[in-house]
Amino acid sequence: MKNLFLFLIVLITIASCDSIDSTYNTFPEGEKDHTNSNFDKAKTKHLDWNAEINFDEKKINATAKWTFENKGTDELILDIKDIEVSKVVLADKEVEFEIRAVDSMGDALIIPIGKNDSTVEITYSAGGGVAIQWLAKEQTAGKKMPYLFTQCESIYARTLVPCQDAPANRITYNATVKVPTGMMAVMSAKNPKQKNAEGIYKFEMELPIVTYMIALAAGDIEYKAIDARSGVYTEPSMLAKCARELEDIPSMIAAAEKLGGPYPWGNYDVLVCPPSFPIGGMENPRLTFATPTIIAGDKSLVSLIAHELAHSWSGNLVTNSNWNDLWLNEGFTSYFEKRIMEEITDKDYTEMLWEIAYQDLQADLKDFKENKWNDTRLKVDLKNRHPEECFSAIPYDKGALFLRTLEETVGREKFDIWLSKYFAAHKFTPMNTGMAVKYMEENLDLQNADIDIQEWIFKPGLPEKTAYVFPKRFKKIDDATKTFLANPRNAESLNARSWSTHEWLYFLRKLPKPMETKTLRTLDASYALTGIGNSEIADEWYLQAIASKYERAYPAMEKFLKSVGRKKFLEPLYKELVKTEDGKKLAIRILDEAAPNYHPLAARKMRTIVK
Numbered sequence: 001m002k003n004l005f006l007f008l009i010v011l012i013t014i015a016s017c018d019s020i021d022s023t024y025n026t027f028p029e030g031e032k033d034h035t036n037s038n039f040d041k042a043k044t045k046h047l048d049w050n051a052e053i054n055f056d057e058k059k060i061n062a063t064a065k066w067t068f069e070n071k072g073t074d075e076l077i078l079d080i081k082d083i084e085v086s087k088v089v090l091a092d093k094e095v096e097f098e099i100r101a102v103d104s105m106g107d108a109l110i111i112p113i114g115k116n117d118s119t120v121e122i123t124y125s126a127g128g129g130v131a132i133q134w135l136a137k138e139q140t141a142g143k144k145m146p147y148l149f150t151q152c153e154s155i156y157a158r159t160l161v162p163c164q165d166a167p168a169n170r171i172t173y174n175a176t177v178k179v180p181t182g183m184m185a186v187m188s189a190k191n192p193k194q195k196n197a198e199g200i201y202k203f204e205m206e207l208p209i210v211t212y213m214i215a216l217a218a219g220d221i222e223y224k225a226i227d228a229r230s231g232v233y234t235e236p237s238m239l240a241k242c243a244r245e246l247e248d249i250p251s252m253i254a255a256a257e258k259l260g261g262p263y264p265w266g267n268y269d270v271l272v273c274p275p276s277f278p279i280g281g282m283e284n285p286r287l288t289f290a291t292p293t294i295i296a297g298d299k300s301l302v303s304l305i306a307h308e309l310a311h312s313w314s315g316n317l318v319t320n321s322n323w324n325d326l327w328l329n330e331g332f333t334s335y336f337e338k339r340i341m342e343e344i345t346d347k348d349y350t351e352m353l354w355e356i357a358y359q360d361l362q363a364d365l366k367d368f369k370e371n372k373w374n375d376t377r378l379k380v381d382l383k384n385r386h387p388e389e390c391f392s393a394i395p396y397d398k399g400a401l402f403l404r405t406l407e408e409t410v411g412r413e414k415f416d417i418w419l420s421k422y423f424a425a426h427k428f429t430p431m432n433t434g435m436a437v438k439y440m441e442e443n444l445d446l447q448n449a450d451i452d453i454q455e456w457i458f459k460p461g462l463p464e465k466t467a468y469v470f471p472k473r474f475k476k477i478d479d480a481t482k483t484f485l486a487n488p489r490n491a492e493s494l495n496a497r498s499w500s501t502h503e504w505l506y507f508l509r510k511l512p513k514p515m516e517t518k519t520l521r522t523l524d525a526s527y528a529l530t531g532i533g534n535s536e537i538a539d540e541w542y543l544q545a546i547a548s549k550y551e552r553a554y555p556a557m558e559k560f561l562k563s564v565g566r567k568k569f570l571e572p573l574y575k576e577l578v579k580t581e582d583g584k585k586l587a588i589r590i591l592d593e594a595a596p597n598y599h600p601l602a603a604r605k606m607r608t609i610v611k
């Protein structure tokens with residue numbers, strides 16, 4: 001998953017931070033920290049899900065039939081939250097069940113089982129849980145039909161289906177989903193390619209996945225193939241544009257296969273969601289869910305797809321066994337993403353991606369300095385904390401930089417062989433930091449290597465020696481910026497019409513804040529930044545506009561805040577707005593008007609900023 005900084009619903013007491021320990025053995029692996037289930041004693045293996053989506057009532061009425069293996073216990077315990085259970089049937093007989101409230105992260109559904117039991121069917125209704133977002137037809141691109149999408153990572157699958165919601169537990173599933181006529185449903189599974197008249201769709205995910213990878217969307221969705229194994233799902237009005245923007249997916253898959261081995265999941269498709277999708281993308285197996293903000297018109301933001309595609313190996317095939325080890329999913333993927341981009345673009349281009357990520361990492365290191373310094377370790381300790389607390393640039397960008405440093409230390413050839421073996425040797429199994437470190441130490445010949453793995457993983461901050469390189473293409477931007485700032489009335493001196501998105505981001509981030517209105521007007525006159533369709537550039541520009549009180553950009557900035565639901569963009573703008581009294585008033589009004597279109601988590605997060 002990319003760029004997820006979710007609102008925390010939990011009031012938590014952060015355990016006092018222990019002194020830094022350089023051995024992973026003393027860290028909890030935490031496989032059972034965020035689940036109330038007993039998957040170690042009675043393990044769910046396969047789900048048969050039968051669901052009907054009722055858009056009028058915003059309810060999913062469903063039966064979940066689980067096949068499980070009883071390893072010698074008298075109860076099956078599933079995670080559950082914001083779900084109403086009406087009936088539990090065990091081997092054809094209705095049984096009493098208990099829902100025990102545990103904490104704000106979830107409850108436990110306790111079902112008594114006998115020695116020989118192996119199936120249980122739960123009839124229930126869901127709809128108000130965090131995983132599920134209902135959109136009115138007005139909130140879609142086509143404005144014809146309502147829409148539904150789910151987002152189950154990290155621990156929200158339990159609000160969609162009672163399950164053993166732990167990343168160390170893998171399951172397969174089949175599903176039958178009924179939606180209103182005219183709609184199509186899609187899941188993280190083998191998917192339909194056409195709508196059918198009955199509105200009944202069948203799905204199969206025969207490869208073992210983790211519950212956070214269960215995903216569903218339904219609405220006025222159509223499909224366009226890119227090639228035999230990849231294509232795009234989205235609303236009809238966006239289909240041609242999205243397919244054009246994402247036409248390089250087959251070359252991305254080919255590039256990824258060079259490093260990861262054969263693509264393991266059959267088809268790779270992308271669902272481009274409506275604008276309120278709260279994050280960049282979610283790597284649901286076989287069907288990445290993505291924000292429409294990556295559709296820039298010039299393919300300049302498709303590295304997000306490279307990231308989600310890379311998760312097909314790092315994350316979906318080899319999965320962090322617990323949330324303390326998120327860097328195994330996200331660090332490996334952020335590294336892998338850059339390797340895909342290097343293959344389909346070139347090294348100079350990819351260095352810019354590394355640099356932008358490095359800036360994000362530096363920003364989080366700075367932010368965490370005061371209160372969350374121990375969370376700048378790659379392996380964190382999230383006991384009694386919500387897993388969302390670990391989603392920052394640390395697991396993503398520090399993790400990727402560690403792997404790049406490791407690659408450069410041992411040499412690319414050796415590293416690549418190691419990485420593809422790592423995926424092959426651990427496919428469909430849970431992976432924790434201890435296991436990964438052992439696999440590195442045993443297979444990478446590191447005795448005399450100039451890299452301290454223990455420091456990278458178990459100590460906070462960044463080691464002194466990293467593979468950091470300043471990109472050549474940004475040196476040119478530095479020079480151009482200097483010339484421009486010496487004579488800010490001449491924006492043409494920047495010669496910026498051919499700049500890529502990342503050159504623009506680098507330039508805009510480097511500009512002093514605030515700046516004079518007339519300078520911003522000059523930039524705007526030359527490059528039409530106010531109202532620009534590229535959301536990454538728009539976001540940086542509006543940040544500058546707010547800091548400089550450049551009010552000419554405010555109507556466009558307001559429109560942006562009301563049309564985009566991606567938290568990565570919303571959060572910095574609201575934070576910048578509330579710095580002044582006038583800005584705060586504006587933020588309150590915009591948020592009041594925009595919140596109904598945001599994902600509930602995004603809305604709540606913005607309310608914590610604008611209060």
Ligand SMILES: [Zn+2]
Binds near residue numbers: 311330333
């Ligand atoms: Zn990711």
